[in-house]
Amino acid sequence: MSLDAGMMPFGRYAHIVGWGKAIPDRVVTNDELAQIVDTSDEWIRTRTGIRQRHIAVDPNETTATLGAKAARAALDTANLPSSKVDMIICATSSPEHTFPATACIIQDLIGATNAGAFDLSAACSGFVYGLGMAKGLIASGQADNVLVIGAETLSRIVDWSDRNTCVLFGDGAGAVVVQASAVPGGILSTEMGCDGSGADVLILPAGGSKMPATLETVASGQHFVKMNGRAVFRFATRVMTDATRKVLDRAGLRVEDVDLVIPHQANERIIASSMRQLGLSEDKVFMNLQHYGNTSTASIPIALTEAIEQDRIKPHDKIVMVGFGAGLTWAGAAIEWGVPTERETSFWQTSQRTAAYNLARARSQLLRISRRLESSLVSEDGASLAERMSKRFGGRKPEEDAPPAEAEQELLEERSGEEEA
Ligand code: ACO
Numbered sequence: 001m002s003l004d005a006g007m008m009p010f011g012r013y014a015h016i017v018g019w020g021k022a023i024p025d026r027v028v029t030n031d032e033l034a035q036i037v038d039t040s041d042e043w044i045r046t047r048t049g050i051r052q053r054h055i056a057v058d059p060n061e062t063t064a065t066l067g068a069k070a071a072r073a074a075l076d077t078a079n080l081p082s083s084k085v086d087m088i089i090c091a092t093s094s095p096e097h098t099f100p101a102t103a104c105i106i107q108d109l110i111g112a113t114n115a116g117a118f119d120l121s122a123a124c125s126g127f128v129y130g131l132g133m134a135k136g137l138i139a140s141g142q143a144d145n146v147l148v149i150g151a152e153t154l155s156r157i158v159d160w161s162d163r164n165t166c167v168l169f170g171d172g173a174g175a176v177v178v179q180a181s182a183v184p185g186g187i188l189s190t191e192m193g194c195d196g197s198g199a200d201v202l203i204l205p206a207g208g209s210k211m212p213a214t215l216e217t218v219a220s221g222q223h224f225v226k227m228n229g230r231a232v233f234r235f236a237t238r239v240m241t242d243a244t245r246k247v248l249d250r251a252g253l254r255v256e257d258v259d260l261v262i263p264h265q266a267n268e269r270i271i272a273s274s275m276r277q278l279g280l281s282e283d284k285v286f287m288n289l290q291h292y293g294n295t296s297t298a299s300i301p302i303a304l305t306e307a308i309e310q311d312r313i314k315p316h317d318k319i320v321m322v323g324f325g326a327g328l329t330w331a332g333a334a335i336e337w338g339v340p341t342e343r344e345t346s347f348w349q350t351s352q353r354t355a356a357y358n359l360a361r362a363r364s365q366l367l368r369i370s371r372r373l374e375s376s377l378v379s380e381d382g383a384s385l386a387e388r389m390s391k392r393f394g395g396r397k398p399e400e401d402a403p404p405a406e407a408e409q410e411l412l413e414e415r416s417g418e419e420e421a
Contacts, residue, residue, distance in 0.1 A: 014135040014146075015186035015338040018080060018177030020073020021305040022066045022151075023292070024056040030167070037163040044167045049268025053170030053293030055155045063094050064102050066173035067151030068109035070301070072357065074147065075110070077343050078177040081356060082110045085177075086143035088117040089133055091126025091150045091297040093326065094157050095119055098208070106149065111360020115147070123202070124264050124325025125192070126150060126297040127174070131321070131333045132190035134178035149175040150297030157204055159224035168266070169225075170293035174301025185316075185336035189250035191243045198328035201231045233270060236324045240264075240274035243332035244322050251334035255279055257318050262307060264323030265289035265299035286312060296325065308341045315340060 029052045030041035044050055056066065067090055075082055090103035103117035122129040127150035134146035151173035158166050178187070206222030207213050217223060240263060248255060255278055263271045265288060275285050286307045295302060300321050307313050315337055322332040 011182050011184075012139055012141065013181050013184055013186040013338075014138040014178050015181045015183070016176045016304075016335065017179045017181075017339050018074040018076070018078025018175075019301065019305045019308060020070045020075075020077060020175050021298075021302045022069035022073065022173045023302070024054045024058075024061055024066070024171050026055050026057045027052050028055050033167055036160060037166060039163045039167055047267075047269070048168060048293075049287070049289055050168065050293045051290045053295075054172055054291075056153045056171045061153070063092055063096050063151045063153045063173075064105035064109060066153065066171065066298075067092070067102060067106045067149045067175065070151065070173035070175035070298075071106055071110050071147050071149055072353075073305075074175040074177050076345060076350075076353065078145075078179065079343070079345065079349065080145060080177055080179075081353070082112040082360070083114055083356075085110075085112040085115040085145050085147050087134070087137055087145075088112060088115050088147045089120050089130040089149065090117070091120040091122065091130045091148070092152060093121070093123050093126070093296045094152045094154050095121075102151065103149070106151075108364050109360070111356060111363065112147070113360075113363075122192075122194075122325065122329045122331065123327055124266065124294070124296045124299065125323045125327070125329040125331035126325070127300045128190070128321050128323050128331035128333050129192050129329070131176075131178065131187055132192050132331065135187040135190060138178065138180045144180045146178045147175060148178055148301075149173060150295075150299070150301050151175075152296045152298050154225070154294075154296055157223065157225055159221055162224065164229055165225050165227050168294050170295045172292055172295040172298045172302055174295075174298045174303075174305055176301055176304065181338065183338055185338040188253075188334045188336055189247045190334075191246040191250070191330075191332040193239065193243065193330045195235075195328045198231070198235065199326075201235070201328060202227045202326035232324075232328075233267070235328055236266065236270045237273045237277070239324050239328075239330035240270065240322050241277045243324075243330050244274070244278055244320050247320060247322075247332040247334040251318075251336075253318055253334060258284060258320055259317040260307060260312055261285045261320045261322065262300055262303045263287075263321075264294075264325070265292065265303055266294045266324075299323070311341075313337055313341055 030044045034040050088103045088107050095102045101119035103119050107117040120126050120130050130148035134148050137143040153171045154169040155171050160166050206217035317337045319335045324330040
């Protein structure tokens with residue numbers, strides 16, 4: 001599936017105007033891992049390029065809180081209040097729950113009261129799929145501001161006794177604000193692909209509806225990531241190259257036009273091999289996997305944020321983001337960078353935003369309390385207070401004719417008596 005530059009109606013272009021990341025504090029080095037599984041720093045470094053990863057050890061640090069932190073950072077750089085966000089897309093392979101979507105929890109945490117929100121499940125390709133969705137929403141006029149987030153706490157679904165997988169992954173989140181603009185450029189073209197015949201190559205087998213959680217599934221470790229590393233390796237090098245060529249083609253660009261590739265940060269050897277096939281030199285490829293490991297959907301937006309922090313991106317640069325993951329999926333995007341990367345935020349703007357987030361927290365608490373109160377006024381047979389009163393007072397519809405205040409009080413007392421009993 002693809003959307004290319006030529007399909008932009010009404011002169012609406014989709015630009016990345018905000019970016020940010022959130023990384024847990026705790027660093028776990030390869031040497032530390034060598035104390036819990038049969039591996040070594042040397043093996044991990046030479047086979048993957050990874051030297052350390054960050055792990056969310058605080059149980060209060062979750063996929064949603066990391067995602068919300070990255071989202072706030074992205075809104076800050078975009079200088080955009082959360083109330084202006086139209087859609088939140090959270091790409092994740094480690095959602096907080098099967099439902100509700102982690103994106104909904106993030107919506108509440110950042111007070112994006114006018115936004116729709118949904119999770120996107122395309123594994124490590126998810127963030128770039130999210131860019132494709134954002135571009136489509138903007139091009140069709142359905143949204144002006146879309147938050148695309150990649151957020152993960154993979155450490156919670158990885159088997160820490162399986163050396164084939166536990167050395168690879170890390171936790172973190174990255175986010176961007178994609179905004180409608182009349183200025184040509186931004187996300188020029190995308191490629192989103194899938195080969196479901198490889199679904200079992202990288203899988204979390206249990207916990208879904210096919211294999212619901214049972215004592216046996218837990219005992220046999222079916223709730224942890226299972227991977228055929230070699231099969232993923234072969235697939236990855238092929239699709240990274242193909243997807244890059246496709247998005248460049250669709251954007252009318254050549255490999256020589258590319259200023260920077262930001263690939264999914266899974267394995268140094270996969271990146272080197274695919275970039276070699278494309279004829280792209282090392283200085284045109286951004287890599288930070290040595291610090292974070294594979295953070296799945298978060299790896300590309302974290303890398304983008306760091307590339308900007310390191311002055312690797314400037315307006316009019318041609319950038320390719322390309323990834324692969326479970327599914328098996330792949331995705332690419334060619335981007336013409338459209339905005340200055342140096343941002344100054346005034347004290348006043350920062351204070352305003354902090355106040356808005358505090359207000360969002362208070363609003364959320366109030367809504368929770370009022371919802372709790374509301375359900376405490378619902379009787380066991382499911383009838384609400386209003387329905388019971390309507391029955392008692394002769395079948396009137398409560399909204400038509402409200403019963404007297406004393407009667408309401410009487411019913412409330414009756415209800416509290418029932419509860420005490
Ligand atoms: N330490 C030491 N030895 C190890 C370790 C380890 N951590 N892991 C595996 N080995 C062993 C294997 O058991 C094997 O031993 P054997 O020959 O006795 O059987 C040996 O090392 C070589 O194994 P290979 O699989 O051939 O190693 P390879 O060079 O392919 O590297 C790796 C393995 C790093 C997993 C590589 O295949 C890879 O990166 N694949 C892609 C994985 C990936 O990117 N997954 C994420 C996808 S994105 C997403 O959707 C989440």
